[in-house]
Amino acid sequence: MSLFLIIDILGTISFSISGVLTALKKKMDPFGILIIAFVTGAGGGTLRDLLIDANITWMRNLTFVYVIFGAAVVAVIFRKKLGYVRKSLFLFDTIGIALYTIVGVEKGIAAGFPPLICVALGTMTACFGGVIRDILCNEIPVIFRKEIYATACILGGTVYFLLLKTSLSKDFIVIISGSIVIIIRILAVTFKLSLPSIYSKKEMSEE
Amino acid sequence: MSLFLIIDILGTISFSISGVLTALKKKMDPFGILIIAFVTGAGGGTLRDLLIDANITWMRNLTFVYVIFGAAVVAVIFRKKLGYVRKSLFLFDTIGIALYTIVGVEKGIAAGFPPLICVALGTMTACFGGVIRDILCNEIPVIFRKEIYATACILGGTVYFLLLKTSLSKDFIVIISGSIVIIIRILAVTFKLSLPSIYSKKEMSEE
């Protein structure tokens, strides 16, 4: 099993668990929990594949269906212990969005889309599973409101394209742009960074 | 007109009416009511067809568009009387999800998807119109929270695949697996069964 695949599976596990946690907060039943875990893990890639008119991977290759459902069942059973592995989960999630971003960008390139759209497809792959999760749970998507999350993916995807114009090898480009996503995300969480607020204090207190 | 088609139309009518009832509760205007009726009746199949990259039936064959809009108009006019036919509606709905499940499973088989995905496509056909209805009405989808509804479809779809390995005729397989959906759903409603709660009393009272 390649390192690439292991990382992909770890990322998917962390997405699935994030879906389980959101569904548990909404007191969903076991069926609802599995669906939310699934859309969190697979929703971003599915939306991307619909938009670029590609085959949807999980419908032909069941590996990730099993990974998502397996992770969801384990997460439900050990839900009270999830606090103890919070840091590992954050790390998996961060590596996961880096990888998903690159997968999305590369699928866009392979289908011949312009760079801006490829970066958007990468960001969508990494972030829109969480958007669909939040919509199904009747929340405004969290990545629209706070935290540097999508921004890390956008920057990583952009660096990918800048490096494509250099003579660097493909492996290096992947490692560097993936690391950009990871480093920005870790810095953002460590220093509680978010995008600069465009609201004045007065605007925030209105509502 | 075949029995199959009659059942399909009756199921679609009951879905349409369920959409009307939800839209009325939200005080939607006539346009909103028609849209909600339509997505409730046709949304599950549409999502399935998008995922398997098939032609969307109602866009070429208008029969079901007329059925859904006709049922919606009648339901709005006689909305105060709908209580009297509640039991018929429940029966139509139950037969409807059984039929939609089998239609979805068979479309998946025809397109060469693995059994697990076919069962998912059947369940999606039967249940996701209601999911889209609830999202458009700004509610957490009811089938994620309570009631044995999707579960009946999953079990019926699974039985379909198990019977495919026997020497039973196709008609028998359809009848038996469809009956499984219907019986489970009727038992669940009659005895007020739901999926086993995974929440302790303490968890339920938190929130």
Added chain:
Amino acid sequence: MSLFLIIDILGTISFSISGVLTALKKKMDPFGILIIAFVTGAGGGTLRDLLIDANITWMRNLTFVYVIFGAAVVAVIFRKKLGYVRKSLFLFDTIGIALYTIVGVEKGIAAGFPPLICVALGTMTACFGGVIRDILCNEIPVIFRKEIYATACILGGTVYFLLLKTSLSKDFIVIISGSIVIIIRILAVTFKLSLPSIYSKKEMSEE
């Protein structure tokens, strides 16, 4: 640059700004605002293209991506001044939905769909960006509840088909049916018309 394209761009700008205004009300961050602006401007056409299995225009031709993002950035910066151009915005929006309706109807005709579906595709092109905007902002779509908005598009699209049976030139048909959308919308806003309420006073006070 043709008049057609200028109108299209003005309409897209007004959709983008309407997205910005909704996102600002929800106190979204800059990333969220851009996404909401984008789905408001491009969501209806994207949904249409998914349903008719056509290429999604903005993924190959970036003009509208730049227009939407440019309008969104300007709208955020001058958000306190937007009140002064309210009337221009309304006019752009109204011309925009007229144009989007006709674009959608014509795409449907080109793909060989029946008239009823073509009118639905036109209405979807004009109105469903706003529906997706409202769902992402956790609101019941405003066009399902009040205002003559979709209705204007439906009537304009229907007139388009009626005129196709006459010997009028294509340009005339476009101008007349587009004007129908614009006139109905302006009359509705001027005289505060909405679809006839189907609710009795008693029903409205229940809730």
